Amino acid sequence: MFYREAGDFHTTYTSDSQTFPIKFDRYRYYVILVIAFLVVPFIINDYWANAILLPFLIYAIAAIGLNILTGYCGQVSLGTGGFMAVGAYACYKLMTAFPDVSMFIHVILAGAITAVVGVLFGLPSLRIKGFYLAVATLAAQFFLLWLFNKVPWFYNYSASGQINAPEREVFGILITGASAPAWATYLFCLIFCFASAIVARNLTRGTVGRKWMAIRDMDIAAEIIGVNPLRAKLSAFAVSSFFVGISGALFFSIYLGAVEVGEAFSIQKSFLVLFMVIVGGLGSIFGSFAGAAFLVLLPVALKVLGVDMLGWPTDIVAHFQLVIVGALIIFFLIVEPHGLAQLWRLAKEKLRLWPFPH
């Protein structure tokens, strides 16, 4: 009886379809928000910001984006790295072209530009399905990378071919560049992450979300009951790419500060975000966070454990890291194929019944 939902009655459909229909959940969620917004900024240091929290928040946004496309709409994509690159380069071009405009606007515009590119590459999805589509999105991945590497306009003709984030401010506070304070960069990413989660949640609980899920679960039936598959799929591509673009922009401008396209947005990145989504749970916003946390934190935790605490050679630890991450992924799948999010749901179901087994 640790987890209770009894006693929560909803008298209106509005209250029933809110984000956290169960009071207990709602409070826990408020507590997390308060900590994230009001406590963490005061105790954060460079290491936590740059090594853990920023990547976590940024990957969470990307994972939410991909989850919309793959988890909700069922279109497996391996082009995430390429779309993040679009976000990053769009942001870079905007930052350098309009130095006085607020970063908020740049990042959102970068997302919008990525959305357009995403729709373009989403067009084949009308005919190509499943793993075929996944492989087809690789065409986007490789082509975009090639483009950003090849055309000097994208990197402002810099000799090195890298793009560097110049120092930019939001409300007079520096948030890009090396001297940006940790709390500011963290808050900036947190706001985007929070907004993304809210928007994603709103979209997925309403009509659009149901259209996506219908397409995912059975596209033919969806079409017969009145879903226009092209529009549903393209809207998923657009929304997904929008989030992925934002995460790419933040990844470049706030987190890394300098980026070389082939390295930062390689196919490995596409896979990484996909792993996050699947490990976390397809079709779950919470899962996107869980997956991002899992894949950002676990390697760091294993490194700290192996190198700093046990004093093993770094290479052995790195190899073990691979073995353990791999084994854990498999282990989780066997325990619960639908990801960490489902594991959490089942745990809740059990807690609700506790101490009675059924």
Add this chain to the structure above:
Amino acid sequence: MLDAAKTTDVQAETLLEVNNIEVIYNHVILVLKGVSLNVPRGGITALLGGNGAGKTTTLKAISNLLHSERGEVTKGSIKHRGEIVHELDPAELVRRGVIQVMEGRHCFEHLTVEENLLTGYYTRAEGKAAMMADLEKVYEYFPRLRERRKSQAGYTSGGEQQMVAIGRALMSKPETILLDEPSMGLAPQLVEEIFGIVKDLNEKEGVSFLLAEQNTNVALRFAHYGYILESGRVVMDGPAAELRENPDVKEFYLGMSDEGRKSFRDVRSYRRRKRWLS
């Protein structure tokens, strides 16, 4: 119609024995709450009950297909010829002569009808001639399949797929067939035909059947013995002839009132359902 009393009199050898099993899905959903039943050699045993009563679950528990549904038998035992079998590989059970025809057909979509049938021969090693002979036999039972033998099973109609599923099971020359809703989606004539085949196999070749059916009417006509399942429990069992005469069974499963068959038009009013147990 069969004389049910004949087979129940003789104490036939028990092929399958299910002892008080409990099944849980996903570690949390309790579906079977103690089901026991026997399948005697040479008998047709019917498992009846409404939607979600647990018929399919019982059959899957017997044929060891629960694992792939994330279900498990947590209590009780299942014995085949006295041996505990619920740790066996499903394939091993087929080799021992127990085969299941799954609910909802489950044909191999991309294989042709004929290839589908041939997969049923997988566990046997009696050579090509025997295979062809058995194939021929199946085609005799289901002439429609012969016509469609070269088309991909995924494109055949619902009824055709049902025939494929049953035919496929026959190809393994089973001793016991667990048949899950064979009549579903079949035209009345074909239902008769399929039950005719069941009866034929039972009488001529001594195949035993455990039959999960919604179509109580037909099932009780052909079965020797029946179990009625309600929300995961056996609420009633007895020789088919007796069950047919039971007034409750008559009302709830056969759709007959005292005045004979009711019209489906006349059931517009709400009515409380009577429960035996639970």
Add this chain to the structure above:
Amino acid sequence: MSDQFVFAMEVTLNGLMAGVLYALVALGFVLIYKASGIFNFAQGVMALFAAMTLVGIMNGQVPFSHLINATFGTDLHDFGWHLPALLAILLTVGVMVLLAWGVQRFVFSHLVGQEPIILFMATIGLAYFLEGLADLMWGSEIKTLNVCLFGESGCLPQGINETIDAVTYEWFGYGFFIDNLDITATIVAAVLVAALIAFSQYTKQGRALRAVADDHQAALSVGISLNFIWILVWSLAGFVALVAGIMWGAKSGVQFSLSLIALKALPVLMLGGFTSIPGAIVGGLIIGVGEKLFEFAIGAPFLGGATENWFAYVLALVFLVFRPQGLFGEKIIERV
């Protein structure tokens, strides 16, 4: 004949050869996909693992030596023997069968009946695991691979084929370059494909394989042992991975990047169809020729080069738009 035309011919021939090498990798994917509907992300890593194991066994390396040395302070390196290639290959095949058994026993037997994406995910976990394991076992340095099957003279030949060079010089006044290793690879691939086609078309295991791919539960219900079928195909895929590993490793040495050859196989798969063995070969040839010709005719002169990676995918994409299941793939059944 114009120079450009002769050059184009040479490029085409080399494209075909490259295609065969891609197809070798793609074959492993096809086998597993066909038999289980699993898109095996770990195929590339399996090639790496197989090649590393082969070299390790040939050179008598002590597995896990680095780990053992680090934990026990010992100083182990190798057993000091050199095994003949043929024996080493047999032993490696044994290891791959063992791996197949392990994969089945510890991973996929617990995932029967799950959706494809879940199975795909498991292979990702497997890829991580194997990569780490390979490094732990054999170390991450580059290893030179030199397979000599029949004594010193029977080594894998590399380098330009003199006969073809001479003959084509006679004909066109320009000697064509064909790599001996590629010719060997072509022969090996042809034998492999013929054997695999025979297996899947004419044996009952082959039929069972396809049945399993369609519906795990139904396959179980008719008595097909998933365990057996899957161990079988994973072993076969392991063997194919070993062959691919040898061919690719001969050129670049055995090293981590070997696992990335999977990326070259994906457009091939897409174009040929995930379920077709002949498709892998034909797809490989089309991709090989397509990307090389494009680079030759358009990429290098007009686009600044290095277009092959994306062009292969775009080419496959174009084919898919017209045939969504690939050239030879099984038709996607759409019914209600």
Add this chain to the structure above:
Amino acid sequence: MLDTSEGYTTADGRKIGGVVMEMKNITLRFGGVKAITDISFDIREGEIRAIIGPNGAGKSSMLNVMSGFYVPQEGEVWFHGKPRPPLKPYEVARQGIARTFQNIALFEGMSVLDNVMTGRLTQMKTGLLAQSIWKGRAEKEETENREIAEKVIDFLEIQAIRKTPVSRLPYGLKKRVELARALAAEPKLLLLDEPMAGMNVEEKEDMSRFILDVNDEFGTTIALIEHDMGVVMDLSDRVVVMDYGKKIGDGTPDEVRNNQEVIDAYLGVEHD
């Protein structure tokens, strides 16, 4: 033979109106297989029209033609007195045609409520932006449509499983949820493909009651494929009989029941 040219009155006294949909000389082929050969019949406003026939006769294919999923090689579908141009299935759905499927086609990853709500999709119009903000227009629309969905859920007595993922439901309940999804669309024409397969008598009675009530209360026209002759004979006003893709009978249940060709091809001898 019942004269239906001007509409008619059924045995239980319901008034049947004009033609809603008319199939004119439909022929449908799949490669070599001829699934439907030159079939014509009409469906009238407010009636319950059954299609019966042996397995593989082409009934489901006919339903697929009606719902725009298959495009016949020959023949036309007339809808509301006009020939219907070849439309995409989702466009057909928007004209007020809803259906259920023979092999259940629910969205397995969603809850029952969400599934029923998908039936309302054609009626929900707010854009992406409004929905991403949620408060305001989107929320209002959601609530309004939710009310309708809940009504359907109440009507079909599936309140208890509203929040359950459909993948966990037993077969019979799934069929009912599918019906709920179709009803939620408030269709003018409802196509049901074997709605009662896999049900026992009691559940069939429930289902029959729902179908009759829908027809009665909302005046929905219903086309129904079913193998249970008891149900067909009791519920339907007129019956089309198909065999091997051809029409072999068309008329009231009684007419059909006594048609020798139908008896030979389909009904066989009666048992009860």
Add this chain to the structure above:
Amino acid sequence: DLTFPDLSYRTGPYAAGGIPFSDGYNDYFTLLNERDGGIGGVKVKVTECETGYNTEKGVECYEATKGDSPMVYQPLSTGITYQLIPKATADGIPMHTMGYGRTSAKNGDVFSNVFNYPANYWDGASGVVNYLLEINDGNINGKKLALLYHNSAYGKEPIRTLEELSKKHGFELVLLPVDHPGQEQKSQWLQIRREKPDYVTMWGWGVMNQVAIQEAANIRYPMENFIGIWWSGAEHDVLPAGAAADGYKAVTFHNVGRDFPVFDDIQTYVIDAGKAAGAGDQVGNVLYNRGMYAAMLAAEAAKTAQEIHGTQDITPEMMRDGMEALEITEEKMAALGMPNFGPSFKVTCGNHGGDGMVGVNQWDAETQTWSLISDFKPTDSEVIGALIAEDSAAFAAENNIESRCK
């Protein structure tokens, strides 16, 4: 303790290069600890952190280690370098990117905390051309030089320089990009067969090197006309091709082989004592030597810093000063047991890159050794200097950096 972080990569696609470098770097510091009791009597602590050549892990490593007063960072990856330039500068920690990284960081006036002595990529490109001039009696007019490069920022580095030089010396330049990872280079080598360049130079990394050398052998391109940059010139690049790689050349900014007294010390104090960082089998290898050389330069800079500031416990800021005042002479090298191991040079406020002296190595497949066939010679400072001034000025303008050297 003096902490020297070592951002190594012993896993991933470039592990083969990362392992020997890191071994050399570690072993030299171990030697100092064991033999001399550290630097100026203060023990040295090397904290290794695995980056896997991945930028994000590089950032994590940087953040994890920057708190323990690290003397100098060697990011060992151009990507990570770009990442860290602003960060390290803001944190006041010096960076040393030897033969990689941002070339224009040579301009210490703009890049206060970044050092790339003794040579950089553009020196490398110029060194290649110089060598061609040398073997062609000073005239390469009309010759054709093909650049086979990794299609990334790194690989594209030499293009500008080579273009300038081709204008100056009148040779023709053919550009041949290879996409990552470079397993498949048929197109490029067929093109080389058609174009028949007199020389091929390569900016490769990872598997691309091994494949290129093998393909060159396959088309029977004369190996002695094939010259790699120093990141394409280690043992593991040539070994897979076996005997066919004989004669392959690579430019270098330090010496090769284990024929230096310092290696005897390393053998006795480190390897025989069981304190080697790796398996101890890499001593004398090109990249091992490079790692050791990097450690030596760092240690010397630390000594200089200790002298300047008169304290043994130096801070990163002091270390920076030491690096800026570093002077390497023949005598110093000889005293360290490394006579003629590298060029002598002097770092100044305006010049953080040394004199860019480049030599040429050649591979002998028979004995499996590299040997220096052309001594360290100056590169074309005229061309390079202009390019550096241009690029660093752009960076300074972008980031509002003011001139700090008088």
